[in-house]
Amino acid sequence: MTPDELSRALSAALTSAVADGSLDLPADAVPASVHVERPRQREHGDWATNVALQLAKKAGVAPRALAEELASRLGATPGVKAVDVAGPGFLNITLDAAAAGELARTIVETGAVYGRTDALADQTINLEYISANPTGPLHIGHTRWAALGDAMVRILRAAGADVTAEYYVNDAGAQMDRFGGSVLARIRGTEVPEGGYRGEYVAELGAKVLAEHPEIVDLPDDDALALARESGYRVQLAEIREVLESFGVHFDVWFSERSLHESGAVEQAVERLREQGHVDDREGAVWLRTTDFSDDKDRVLIRANGEPTYFAADAAYYLSKKDRGFPGKIYLLGADHHGYINRLKAISAAAGDDPERNIEILIGQLVSVEGAKLSKRAGNIVELRDLVEWIGADAVRYSLARYPADTPLELAGEEMLKQSNDNPVFYVQYAHSRTCAVDRNAAERQVRRHHDDGADAFDPALLDHPTEAALIGRLTEFPRIVAQAAELREPHRVARYLEALAADYHKWYGECRVLPYPDEPVEAVHRTRLWLNDAVRQVLANGLDLLGVSAPERM
RNA sequence: GCGCCUGUAGCUCAGUGGAUAGAGCGUCUGCCUCCGGAGCAGAAGGUCGGGGGUUCGAGUCCCUUCAGGCGCACCA
Structure with a gap:
């Protein structure tokens, strides 16, 4: 069960509560998807939501009462093992090991594509x-x-x-x-x-x-x-x-x-901005009236001596990006250029664009x-x-x-x-190479992923150790982390995620053996854990690739 | 003077209104007779710069104040 599925189940529970009159809410107050997150404390379950706290006031009921109502409805959902009401009205949800563990197989089957979404599918972006x-x-x-x-x-x-x-x-x-x-x-x-x-x-x-x-x-x-x-x-x-x-x-x-x-694009840019009505001739120079758009002073495009300024080239460059078909323009600039934000946005506005949508300036x-x-x-x-x-x-x-x-x-x-062990990159890479080592040893020990008839030797109900619940929960988060990093323009979230995933993996590795001891037979649990090991390797590799960092098989 | 960014553990930094604020490094204590110890388990370490406010709830939002960084061209 994925967080999206859980989220939809919660929405359904709300909708049905409204439908049968046990909850008095206007239909448009029921969120299409309810936000679920991983609680910080493990004992708070696999997933938690504060939806009852948020809707209680609108519904005119006590948060805990609303939470109880939702809990009883959600408890019947297949894959949900337990729903508890905690604190002021949080819903703490625990999934069946089998429902949660199914994700490992999904990841292995999805491979390098796992983590990709269509969150920004409608965006065409020029990133400078x-x-x-x-x-x-x-x-x-x-x-x-x-x-x-x-x-x-x-x-x-x-x-x-x-x-x-x-x-x-x-x-x-x-x-x-x-x-x-x-x-x-x-x-x-x-x-x-x-x-x-x-x-x-x-x-x-x-x-x-x-x-x-x-x-x-x-x-x-x-x-x-x-x-x-x-x-x-x-x-x-x-x-x-x-x-x-x-x-x-x-x-x-x-x-x-x-x-x-050389192409005349700078002169043309000045003329285009003039046609938009934001250009003045003053004191022998040509100005862009950037103060129309919340800049603190107007900016010169053409100096009194006839030479275009750097700013004029900026304007021409902006228009070039626009003409080349990029509605979204992201500039990653150094802090010493932060004085440019207002004037670049002014160019965007003067060009008839929406500076809120068509230009985005990230200051590093x-x-x-x-x-x-x-x-x-x-x-x-x-x-x-x-x-x-x-x-x-x-x-x-x-x-x-x-x-x-x-x-x-x-x-x-x-x-x-x-280059030392102090660097977190080695911690993450080490986790990846460790998964590879396990894989190599599994081949040697003849721990196989499939039965002789070709069926998966994968029984997710066996992934019931606390470190397995934590690890699987972490794997579930990956697509959301990537989408979030993209939306917020914050790549570091991927790195921090990988560090947490590596930590969960190392803990699991310490608690649960993938391979049997030398004197023990290969059992279903070993084969199933091998799938989980594969899934972790895949996500570590996918995440490192997003950062342009290699995922070594040996270190 | 005006504007933007930043003040979180000894250090470097996470934490897009939720529960007991986290990680790495550094310090201390354990764990290799079996899948990689570049690892794991545990301990110590905090007025989240200060002060107000908003609300069921603030490190997070608002105001104010202090400190540091950066910027305020007919330079590029």
């Missing part, structure tokens, strides 16, 4: 994340968005959404000239210009550019600068793409800011390592590439994906990121 400037390597801050963003893509898709993952390449503007100037300075051994990029990686880029284009030393300044800029840009962007791919992060679209300028807080902030100009850059080399992609991805985006994260460098 990282979008770091191509003027330097990705550091740990970007790594957080990489781990989180990619997990979010996977989770949204698991919930049925149609998702395009996109990286916006800021390859236009004055910063690119400063970047080119910095590369050239390193090639020529001159002083890096004011406001330029000083990291050691610039020298490495310079060396690569020089190797490809030895003629650069003899070119006139302007030509040399352009060559250093373009060549350095190409090398740096290629490296970013390569590092991300090796990190298991894949983008469907790499969108160039420059292309917006910054990462610091042992108190040190990480910025491209500071000396203490921790690069994504180095992190992966140091502790492995799995540990990095998991460590960053298990926290919500809006918590400022302070990683205790060595301690937390090191």
